[in-house]
Amino acid sequence: MTGSTPPARPRAPRVQVVVAHPDDETFGCGSLLLHAADRGARTAVVCASRGEAGESTTPHDDLGAVREAELRTAARLLGVERVALLGFADSGMAGEPGPGTVCGATEDALVAAILAEVRAFSPDVLVTLDGSDGHRDHVLVRDAVLRAAEDAAVPRVYVACLSRSLMRRWADHQQVVNPGSPYLDVDEARLGTPDDEITTVVDVGEHRRALDLAMAAHASQSSPYVGLPGGLADDFLDTARARRVVPPWTGGPRESELLA
Structure with missing residues (x-):
């Protein structure tokens, strides 16, 4: 007798997160990564700089080395199987960006580096930050991710x-606790x-x-959620939102899942 061929196991969905700095993957997308891994997805993080x-x-x-180590530890705790750093430098919040920084690089160079990682992991779902927190690196990485996603047909x-x-x-x-905040x-x-x-x-x-x-x-960073009133912190952290x-x-x- 010839045995029948067992059916092929379905491919696990893949979710890839691309961010500018260590801690963006956790403070910004950590709950989505945990949610995806819990539902059987393979997950990956790409970080443009060492922060x-x-x-x-x-x-x-060497803050960059410290923050890279923190990124890798946090990724393990989030169930992430693949972490890649692109080698750009952190631009900082203001001032003339230096050569080799996220803002100092050409858009094409940033897109090409992201695209290589996207093609290597082949995600079903690609996620980046909305860039609405005022950091210029987040905006540039967001725009580069959207271009790379189109080129890779994610x-x-x-x-x-x-x-x-x-x-x-x-x-x-903040008006109460930090009235000088910009x-x-x-x-x-915005x-x-x-x-x-x-x-x-x-x-x-x-x-x-x-x-x-x-x-x-x-641990080298101040969490944006520390010190918030309990109800506000819960509203930020117990619900993940995306566009x-x-x-x-x-x-x-509205959808209630990233994975179709």
């Missing part, structure tokens, strides 16, 4: 969002994505403990 121009809670001789592409309404509540809190006028600074542009809302509360551990791995770019959103009820 060497960021502020640190304590002095370090079937589903999202930008992870901070909602404008939550950012207004955050600004109200980010108190949320609408003027912080957050307008709520009516958010297409995807995912309940990720079950992953909160794991997310907290991953955020704590970025679907590919395929284009045509309206209707």
